[in-house]
Amino acid sequence: MRSNQRLWSWLLLAMVLLSALGLVAEKKKKSKDRANAAAMQMDEQKRAIHVLNRFTFGPRQGDIQRVESIGIDKWFEQQLYPEKINDSALDARLAPLRTLKMKTDELVRNFPPPQVIKAVENGRASIPRDSQEKAIYQAALDRQRQKQEAKQEAAEAQNNPDANANDSGKPRRNGRELEDRMYASLNADSLMSEPPDQRFKDLMKMPPDDMRAVARSLNQQERDRMFEGLTPQQKETLQALVNPQSVVQGELTQAKLLRAIYSERQLDEVMTDFWMNHFNVFINKGPDRYMLTSYERDVIRPHALGKFKDLLVATAKSPAMLFYLDNWQSIGPNSDQARFGGQRPGRGRLRRGPFGMIVYDPPKPRQEQTAQQKAKRPSGLNENYAREVMELHTLGVDGGYTQKDVTELAKVLTGWSIEKPQQGGEFKFDERRHEPGKKKVLGKEFKEGGEGEGVKALDMLAHHPATAHFISKKLAMRFVSDDPPESLVQRMAKTFRDKDGDIREVLRTMYDSPEFWAPEAYRAKVKTPLEFVVSAVRASGADVANPQPLVNQLQKLGMPLYGMQPPTGYSMRADAWVNSAALLNRMNFGLALAGGKLPGIQWNPTVDQNQPPGDAAGALANFETALLDGDVSKQTHATILNQLNDPQAAMRNNVPAAQGTNFRLIAGLLLGSPEFQRR
Amino acid sequence: MAITRRAFLKGGAVALVGTAAVPSFLTRAVYGSTAPITGKKRLVVLFQRGAADGLNIVVPHGEQAYYGMRPTIAIPRPSSSQLSAIDLDGFFGLHPSMEAFKPLWDQGHLAIIHAAGSPDDTRSHFDAQDFMESGTPGLKSTEDGWLNRAMQAGDPKQHSPFGAVALSTALPRSLAGKFPAVAISNINDFGVGGRNPNAAPISNTFEAMYAQSVDSVLHGTGQETFEAVKMLKSADPARYTPAPGANYPRGRFGDSLRQLAQLLKADLGVEVAFADIGGWDHHVNEGNTQGQLANLLREFSQSIAAFWNDLGDLGENTVLVSMSEFGRTARQNGTGGTDHGHANVMFVVGGPVRGGKVYGRWPGLEQSQLYQGRDLALTTDFRQVLGEMVYHHLGNRDLATVFPGFQNSPNRFLRILG
Structure with a gap:
């Protein structure tokens, strides 16, 4: 018996050892296979570009070299464990967005929607004590009251059409509006020249009406100046005085873009x-x-x-x-x-009956709801x-x-x-x-x-097999191509089933598959608007102090953030995004970004110091490398060069000869080019 | 008067011949091909988002029950007063703020389908709009819209880049899909470089880039895009100021229809178009002959009437059809409004319309006749109405593709088009 047992444990140990050896060998073989396959398929630089195009929101300048020096496989492994990647630069950018850390009920309380304001009006809820919060509530109450008054006025006018006929009320109101606007801009001017703390205090002292008038009178640059030097909370409060809900939504969408642009945990962002x-x-x-x-x-x-x-x-x-x-x-x-509506079951009652007996009175039966009650x-x-x-x-x-x-x-x-x-x-x-x-x-x-x-x-x-297949296919559509090879999907689905739906493992299987590295996968995906906008900003290296213009651009490009109404989510396929208006908007976005036309987003496209001035071809090549890793077709290159060398065009573009090549134009044309629409 | 296609071709498109970017339908026309030019018939789809109150829009003033259920918001029976329903046929009447529709009705260009809509019983705006626009009530996985599918028959190259147009920033669900549809919120902004006077060379550079691209997807769309941009430019729709008598009210909806009329009059090959108007969700203080609904109806009906007048002869081949995701409760609620209901009213306006008639079976408003005891019951599926437009007006016979899963045969049409 005993020796038998020992024999068994030896055998077991041997088996474990053997299989471990096998695993190592298997692993070695896998990576060797991958290297071989890759050698046949993409060269090292293309491999680096490929992983950056697939597992990030687009390469930044220097990213390819960085990935190559870390080692492509190792870089991918690092990305699979985002919690180990330092992201302090992003955290600093997100710090002013206070709502990101709040719980849902806090958000509702701090930035009340109309329902909460109504509850306060009806005495079902109370106003917070904090002075800034209180101001937000009072402004909202005031707004609500005005709305009701306007409604009432309209109703009165309706019931009394004769009074409406001579329109006596209208000119007066128009006159007042004009006056309001004048005062508002005067107010705004004097406020902007005050030191931040004083400015905030004065703004808070304003009657809500005036405050809204001032807010309306500001353009983007003036708004930025008005907010300059204020604390994040002060900024939020000011914005909330005008529209509390927009603070929550605004910070959420801005954070999404800041993360996509600046996070070092890019795969985590892509997967989120x-x-x-x-x-x-x-x-x-x-x-x-x-x-x-x-x-x-x-x-x-x-x-x-x-x-x-x-x-x-x-x-x-x-x-x-x-x-x-x-x-x-x-x-x-x-x-x-459904059966009884709000009625709760009764408990029944014990009482003393005749002859001192204890009698149980059953609860009154609940009434079934009628069809009408149910409706x-x-x-x-x-x-x-x-x-x-x-x-x-x-x-x-x-x-x-x-x-x-x-x-x-x-x-x-x-x-x-x-x-x-x-x-x-x-x-x-x-x-x-x-x-x-x-x-x-x-x-x-x-x-x-x-x-x-x-x-x-x-x-x-x-754990259903159909789920394993469905999720694997969708991942392959995001990371490989619009119509991914079934062999790849099957392999990923097997990992999904074998590894208890471990998403990290499924991604590893995809990464280890030859289909992922096939030449036809290279730049096979047309970017969604989000991918397009973020990749352009990342490639440019622009500094985004205020992502709001990018949020607006995404709306224009047909992909408002968190704004997909049907539960299907946005399509990841090219056909959904390649349409006329969308393409024009992409070209215009490229021109606007490169032209410095998006307030709050700083980019001054320049080339190497070593570049001789006036060398248009050299400058173009420079930007082709910086923005598209050199993956630009001869045709695109020639077309842009043509435009740059056409003196008539240069004249029309108002570029004096002394100033040399129009870098902004080059960058804008490249961002709008067919090549830049793919990843 | 609207410019003809031939005049446009002489003036504008001929100049395009010789460049790569000429739409095939134009070359055929320029070279005198006898093949029929597509794009002659136009279908304009209007969506009232928010669930319009059909019972106060086309009022069943012959129903006693109607007045019983809406003590303060009902529209009074037709009378000499301005503040009463405009009688149509002795049983139905228009809301008084829709008087702009009366001439259309009298001329036989306006048909009404009452108790129509989507059979799905959802009372969620968002689901119901989705179901109507996808054309597949109850089915959420449909990726494209019915109006796009209606354009998918045949070769897309046979159509103008403006074949399918939405007057909005994003493409609406109805037009999502394979057929290249264009979203334009402002025809003056449809181009590269905006109002920049130096935009032309930049636009040309982009065009050359896309024309020469080997990227099959982007090459094709790029080509369509610049065809569209150029067509729009040479057609210069801004020239087409509204015809006399076409008084568009202020607001986004009137603006959309005014621009659409410009596109149609510039003969850009528009076949289907889409525009929407929101703000119909009147749970509170809906009003009666005056008030919130009345104001919105004035804007709605005046815009459509202005569009119709603006089109002139083009109206002969143009059909407009309106819809809203569901109707509202038969009874008014406790806050002077109405809640989400079921069946609703649809309007069809156009040259080939057999108008001056209210179509569909009227289900009645007695308690036992109401859907789930609260709403106007549905007697006409909206796909029956749209199917007829697709089949007879657009000439697409493949209704099984446009409205999958719906038995939609011509013998079930209401015969609104004649």
Whole structure:
């Protein structure tokens, strides 16, 4: 017996050792294979450009050399562990955006939406004590009151059309507006010349009306001057006095761009963006505008390179998703809530009866709601989330589920709700809304189990083979090509299944695949507007003091940040983004960025000191390297050179000969070129 | 008077011949090809975002129940007063602030479909708009829009770069998809370099870059883009000031339609166009003959009437169709407004329209006739109406592609077009 046992343990040890050796050999072989394949496919510089184009928002000047000196494989490994990469320069840029660190209920309280202001008006909520917060509330109350007055006026005019006929009120109001505007600009001028603290104090003392008039009278540059020297909180307060909600949304969108441009943890940013889009939530749906800050920070980012199941459950429980796809309102048709509305079950009562007996009085039975009562408020299933979670988040539209599965899953998820969504509340499981009884989803039975039913069902979806394939394909579409080879997708999907949906491992498998390094993958992807704008800024090395103009440009390019209304998220395919107006807008963006026309974004395109002045071809080559790593076609090169050498064109462009080559023009043309639209 | 295609070709497009960037439909026209020029018929799609209150827009004044359910917001029965419904057929009447529509009705150019809309019972604006624009109620995974699919039959090269146009900054869902559609918010800004007087050489350089590019995707779109830019420039739509009697009201919607009329009159080959108007979500203080809804309806109807007058003879081959994601509750709510409902009203305006008639079966407003006890029931699927426009007006017979999953055969059309 004993010797037998020893023999077994020896055998076991030997096996472990052997397999470990095998693993090492396997690993060595893999990297050798990769090197061989790469040698046949892309040279070292192209490989560096390729990884930068795929795993970052575009190479900055010097990035290629940096990656080459670290070693391409090693650089990729580093990117897979963002928490180990120092990102202090970005942190410093994000520090003034205070809302990024706030919880949802804090955001609602500090930057109140109209509902909260109404609650204050009706005495259901109180005004905070802090002087700056108080000012924000008072300005909002004032605004609300004015709106109501205007409405009332309109209503009175309506009821009394004769008074309206001579329009006696109108000229007076127009006159007043003009006067207001004049005073406002006078006010603004004198304010801007004051030292920051005094300026802030004076602004805070202004009646809300005047304050708004001043705010309206400012252009971007004047606004920047008005805010100069103020603390971040003072800036936020001033902005909130005019529009509290815009502070939250503004800082969120600005932060997104600052991260994409400046973060050293580029793969983490790319993946966070990928999942934000995969688990899309539209910022303009009610309280979602307050929930997205936490959604990105607490739900998506922590799992961006983690296990898919954790990501899925976190999104399912997030107030942002529960609200966006309506699950918070879903009610089991046989739940207490549906049957009895607000009535709670009674307890019954013990009392002393005749002869001293103890008698139990049962509770009064609750009244079933009538159809009419039910029609008044949500009283049934909402299948919205149940459908999307299978169709868009996990299995894919062809993942083999039926309408019956959607309905059953919706029942499983009844009760997954939000505690007071309008006030920034958190997830809650509401037993009273939960559909009782057994459910069956995708052939699997779920016994009555409250909140746990949903967790089990999501676990099943996360581990479904269709999910492994669907997610792998979508990743390959982001990182390889619009129509990725099925062999690659299969290999990634196998890793997904074998490694419990470990996203980091799936990315490694993709990186280790020959398809990723195939020549046809090189610059195969047309940039989305976000990728285009950010890559242009990164390539240029421009300093972004205020990302707002970039936020606006993305709106113009058809990709407003967090602004995709349908749950599909933005398309990653070329055909969605290549259209006439979009291309023109890209060219115009290139010209505007290079021309220094975007306020708050500083870029002065110059070339090497060694460049002889007036050497247009040399200057062009210089920019081709800086902005496009030299990947510019002969045709594009010749066309631009043509324009630069055409003296007529130069004259029309108003470039005096002495000033030499128009660097801004070169840079703008290159950013708008066909080559720069791809990554 | 609107300039003809031939005059434009003489003046502008001939100059383009010889460069690579000539739309094929233009070369065919220039060289006197007898092939029919596409783009002769035009469909303009209007979306009222926010769920317009159809029951106060085309008022069923013959329904006693209507007055019972809307004690303070109902539109009074037609009378000599200005503040009453404009009678159409003895049962329905227009909201009084839509008097601009009355001549269109009298001339037989305006048809109305009541109790129409999307059969999906969602009361979410966002889902319902999405369903209508994708043309697939209940199906969220549809990536493109119905109006784009309506243009996908045949060779896209047969169409002008302006074949499908949206008067907006971003392409609306209805026009998303394979067919190259153009979004223009301001025709004066559609070009490279904006109003910069030195923009022309820069634009030419970009054009040459894209024309010579070996990048198949970008090359193609680049070509279309500069064709469009050049066409727009040589056609100079700014020349087309509104015709006498075309008084566009101020506001974005009137502006959109004014610019669209310019594009049409400049004969740029527009076949389908899209414009929208928001602000219909009147939960509170909707008003009756006057108030919020009344003001919006005035803007809406005056813009359309101005557009119609502006088009002149072009109206013969133009059809406008309007929709809104769902209707509103039959009863007014506790705050002088209405909540999200179900069926709604659609307008069709145009030359080939058999107007002066309210189409669709009226389901009634008695309690038992209401949908889920609260809303106007639906008797016409919006795809039936749009299907007829696509089939007969645009001449695209492949309705199974445009509205997948919907039984849409010509014998079910309401026969609005004649």
